[in-house]
Amino acid sequence: MFHARPPQNFQKIAPVIGRRRDVWSALLPRRSRAAFRVAISATVAMADVLTILVLGMGLEIAYYAWTDGGLIPAQESRSLLLCGILALVVVLANVMREEYSIENALSRRPHLRRTATLWLMAWAVMLVVGFATKTTNDFSRVVAVALFVAGLPAMIGVRAGMVALVRRGMTSESASVSRIHLVGYEEDIARFYASNDADALGLRVVGTSYLRRVDPAAGPAARKAQLSEDLDLAVSVVRFLRPDDVFILVPWSDAAEIDACVDGFLRTPAAIHLRPGGVLDRFPDMQVARVGRLAGINIGRRPLNLGEVLLKRVFDTILAGLGLIALAPLFAVVALAIKLDSPGPVLFRQKRYGFNQQPFGVFKFRSMKAEKETVFKQATKNDSRITKVGAFLRRSNIDELPQLLNVVLGDMSLVGPRPHALAHDRSFERRIAHYARRHNVRPGITGWAQVNGLRGETLTDLDMERRVTHDLHYIDNWSIWLDIQILFQTMVSPRAYKNAR
Known part of the structure; x- marks a missing residue:
């Protein structure tokens, strides 16, 4: 009816x-509905074009004003051609994947990731065109590098503004x-x-x-x-x-x-x-x-496709190898301090579940007294087992650095869900929905949950649910830029050290 x-x-x-x-x-x-939709899509596309053109020409004018003390002659300007090619690639690619559709703006899909990927692709096309036509020397390298660096945040900012305007104006009466x-x-x-x-x-x-x-x-x-x-x-x-x-x-x-x-x-x-x-x-x-x-x-693709797995693995191996070389003196000092502070080994390995719930041994600097325990007990505040040197290592996250070895061996990644003790995994997997999805990617030395202050002791199921929610957000929204952001926050953000003990 x-x-x-x-x-x-x-x-x-x-x-x-x-x-x-x-x-x-x-x-x-x-009758005007189709015209409205086309006009909105065309406005969003024009915003991308104007962003690239205005930014590129502005950078070129500023560069020549700074170096030559005057305006660049119109016949010598190359930014218009450079920006035109970039804008053409960006707009055509967005049109082909329906990026400018109203439905896409109203969806909650990650615009930042798609914009960043397209910006890199546009520059790759630009380099190929320049190489094929032997015209790379015609463009100012300073202007090109500045446009590459400043263009992405400008594109993301303008896109965010346009999406916000579309969402605000799209009511049921529109x-x-x-x-x-x-x-x-x-x-x-x-x-x-x-x-x-x-x-x-x-x-x-x-x-x-x-x-x-x-x-x-x-x-x-x-x-x-x-x-x-x-x-x-x-x-x-x-x-x-x-x-x-x-x-x-x-x-x-x-x-x-x-x-x-x-x-x-x-x-x-x-x-x-x-x-x-x-x-x-x-x-x-x-x-x-x-x-x-x-x-x-x-209902869901693999957490990472083959290309993303290879990119992440190359990124991890290079940074982990460089990190082990650069941190070798620190490792020697820490090893000496541990030996002088309490008897026992410098490093210890503890079983954890990794990718696809495969067990592996995670490396850590020993921060507790060397004891033989048959039952796992999570570290707590003012834990008597923690040594003086160990307390400093845990607060500063230095105790986690030997896991760079796990990264090189392929057991772990630099960024990913933190591996938990086997007892924790078995317990929480039964009580928290989708907990096991954490094992769909390699575990990490640091992760999205850790830089948001969700580390340390988990006293309740709610504590672990918050951590798992952040881990699943990382898995569903992975990009190499997100890994770089998390690594940067791990080094500088106070939240990454919250609850470290």
């Missing part, structure tokens, strides 16, 4: 509109919002209304078609006839309202009803979406994917 008026939280028609003609005018599509029609059983549509807000979604619900529940005692023919009647009415309403998208909210368990809905709405000029239950909200990156010839719904 057609629900002529959406529920109150979706109904944005002004009270002054009282006539039936005005109500239908508000529900039917506006002319350019997506117009959707809902189809499903009453309880499923009610659940959709209860858990979603039109303004937050950037859409307008223009109609609702309810499917009636069939009497269980009815025969197959009666069930089919009732469903066919409901769908015929729903299809007629969709043809009249002309929504952009039709969302079928029928549960996955009702496969026959879903098939009938799909067959019915394929006859209408609208995009068809299946949205059964709340499973899609758990996996926002869900998409249809093919493995060989087999198609399936992919």
